[in-house]
Amino acid sequence: MRVVTSISEMRKVVEEQRSYGKIVGLVPTMGFFHQGHISLMHAAREECDYVVVSLFVNPTQFAPGEDLEDYPRDLSRDVEMATEAGVDCIFHPPAEDMYMQPYLTYVMVEEITDRLCGASRPGHFRGVATVVAKLFNIIPAHRAYFGLKDAQQVQVIRRMARDLDFDIEVVACPTVRESDGLAMSSRNVYLEPEERKAATVLHRSLQLARKLVAEGERDPEKVTGDMHALIVRESLVEPEYVAAVDWDLLTPLDRLEGWVLFALAARVGKARLIDNALIEVKD
Amino acid sequence: MRVVTSISEMRKVVEEQRSYGKIVGLVPTMGFFHQGHISLMHAAREECDYVVVSLFVNPTQFAPGEDLEDYPRDLSRDVEMATEAGVDCIFHPPAEDMYMQPYLTYVMVEEITDRLCGASRPGHFRGVATVVAKLFNIIPAHRAYFGLKDAQQVQVIRRMARDLDFDIEVVACPTVRESDGLAMSSRNVYLEPEERKAATVLHRSLQLARKLVAEGERDPEKVTGDMHALIVRESLVEPEYVAAVDWDLLTPLDRLEGWVLFALAARVGKARLIDNALIEVKD
Numbered sequence: 049m050r051v052v053t054s055i056s057e058m059r060k061v062v063e064e065q066r067s068y069g070k071i072v073g074l075v076p077t078m079g080f081f082h083q084g085h086i087s088l089m090h091a092a093r094e095e096c097d098y099v100v101v102s103l104f105v106n107p108t109q110f111a112p113g114e115d116l117e118d119y120p121r122d123l124s125r126d127v128e129m130a131t132e133a134g135v136d137c138i139f140h141p142p143a144e145d146m147y148m149q150p151y152l153t154y155v156m157v158e159e160i161t162d163r164l165c166g167a168s169r170p171g172h173f174r175g176v177a178t179v180v181a182k183l184f185n186i187i188p189a190h191r192a193y194f195g196l197k198d199a200q201q202v203q204v205i206r207r208m209a210r211d212l213d214f215d216i217e218v219v220a221c222p223t224v225r226e227s228d229g230l231a232m233s234s235r236n237v238y239l240e241p242e243e244r245k246a247a248t249v250l251h252r253s254l255q256l257a258r259k260l261v262a263e264g265e266r267d268p269e270k271v272t273g274d275m276h277a278l279i280v281r282e283s284l285v286e287p288e289y290v291a292a293v294d295w296d297l298l299t300p301l302d303r304l305e306g307w308v309l310f311a312l313a314a315r316v317g318k319a320r321l322i323d324n325a326l327i328e329v330k331d
Numbered sequence: 332m333r334v335v336t337s338i339s340e341m342r343k344v345v346e347e348q349r350s351y352g353k354i355v356g357l358v359p360t361m362g363f364f365h366q367g368h369i370s371l372m373h374a375a376r377e378e379c380d381y382v383v384v385s386l387f388v389n390p391t392q393f394a395p396g397e398d399l400e401d402y403p404r405d406l407s408r409d410v411e412m413a414t415e416a417g418v419d420c421i422f423h424p425p426a427e428d429m430y431m432q433p434y435l436t437y438v439m440v441e442e443i444t445d446r447l448c449g450a451s452r453p454g455h456f457r458g459v460a461t462v463v464a465k466l467f468n469i470i471p472a473h474r475a476y477f478g479l480k481d482a483q484q485v486q487v488i489r490r491m492a493r494d495l496d497f498d499i500e501v502v503a504c505p506t507v508r509e510s511d512g513l514a515m516s517s518r519n520v521y522l523e524p525e526e527r528k529a530a531t532v533l534h535r536s537l538q539l540a541r542k543l544v545a546e547g548e549r550d551p552e553k554v555t556g557d558m559h560a561l562i563v564r565e566s567l568v569e570p571e572y573v574a575a576v577d578w579d580l581l582t583p584l585d586r587l588e589g590w591v592l593f594a595l596a597a598r599v600g601k602a603r604l605i606d607n608a609l610i611e612v613k614d
Contacts, residue, residue, distance in 0.1 A: 211436035
């Protein structure tokens with residue numbers, strides 16, 4: 049497996065593969081791989097001829113005071129895991145090349161970035177949309193793979209790709225969970241043992257939503273209220289939001305119908321964790 | 332010459348040309364061609380194997396109350412002129428395909444869009460950067476040609492292309508003028524005969540700047556003050572701004588040195604006209 053740090057070399061690698069008629073897959077990541085990342089690499093490996101994983105802890109998607117400095121990193125372990133997963137190339141550029149100063153250009157997706165995580169993380173999705181637009185230009189892949197754990201991010205990137213006419217198919221892959229249901233996240237390393245145990249309530253609250261919907265509940269506030277009540281029973285878990293929104297535009301719902309995203313964020317110790325369930329509500 | 336209105340067909344045409352190893356040139360325009368546009372087509376024709384001219388009156392770069400509805404249009408004449416200039420393909424998409432509703436994504440270039448025309452045309456450069464990013468994705472050319480008459484636009488697009496890693500060389504071509512010095516513009520058709528005559532003062536004020544700099548004047552306010560005084564002697568011309576700025580970031584200067592952009596905008600009757608001179612000030 050090849051590790052490329054230069055933007056111009058990365059371009060050449062992809063251009064060469066495309067000139068051979070190869071289908072190129074891109075998996076954008078911030079590294080510190082877990083099975084969630086590996087599942088994206090496997091999906092890309094299955095569907096593409098040449099798989100590039102970008103590994104870049106993107107400073108513009110962290111708000112001041114967030115965990116940019118502390119974000120876990122382990123390049124040599126990541127290289128091993130990506131090799132094992134059959135990845136062809138890791139793109140690992142220095143931040144000063146990605147954001148050559150003065151850096152002035154940002155991609156903004158309106159409306160769907162104001163809600164859910166966007167409400168408490170100002171500039172976060174601006175940073176995400178910007179770095180993904182850059183990656184799409186540096187690595188003009190046929191397909192790009194993202195995890196549904198970051199459901200809002202998936203919708204922001206899909207919208208951005210469609211609106212700006214990127215010729216890249218955005219593929220969303222299912223959330224990968226620990227055996228007790230906790231969604232895999234690089235930030236789970238922040239959890240102390242007691243917090244780690246308490247954090248499973250997030251997944252349990254989503255299972256509760258699924259159960260209530262299956263039983264016929266169609267009032268979003270009833271479901272999110274019950275989820276919230278379940279979560280706060282864990283004193284180590286402090287919910288930031290618990291919401292039921294329309295899957296397309298992430299707008300609040302009066303009634304549960306169609307594809308509904310149940311999404312939540314919570315503080316557990318030092319970690320801010322998110323999780324969600326995408327549920328088709330049929331009448 | 333081919334006229335393409337479908338985004339997916341346009342993509343295919345360029346992809347095919349690139350697969351043959353052809354160098355593709357793009358000339359983005361809003362149509363109603365004059366010799367300024369033709370000079371861009373000639374430059375592209377000279378340097379590229381396949382020349383695409385996009386012709387799209389982009390609604391997102393007009394602020395409310397501006398001349399979107401009145402903007403002059405003449406497709407059949409444009410097609411004739413482009414054919415004559417040796418263009419291979421005109422891309423003329425419907426607005427509803429370029430901005431499929433709900434449309435939510437915009438490209439913002441900070442700082443350099445706040446000044447000069449950006450100060451009086453809120454959202455204008457956001458619209459420009461957005462549509463050019465879209466065109467760069469639909470028509471992945473090797474080179475894109477823009478006129479220096481819109482000097483701020485050239486710098487916004489250069490910055491956007493560099494910051495977002497578009498693999499397209501932005502080529503700036505000199506302003507083309509009428510025999511009496513008036514910069515060619517599709518908006519010149521708005522001028523009544525007396526206004527048309529008065530409007531030459533804009534070019535004359537830039538010649539004055541060039542003369543003052545050649546004589547050793549290094550105070551930006553002295554030069555722009557004299558330009559302003561010359562312009563207001565024409566009662567039909569109402570200057571909006573007259574500025575001397577650094578060419579790279581369009582920041583105001585304390586002293587004239589290096590590459591300086593003298594730029595102005597003025598109302599002449601129904602028209603808002605702009606013009607500029609890029610002058611290297613050597614000591």
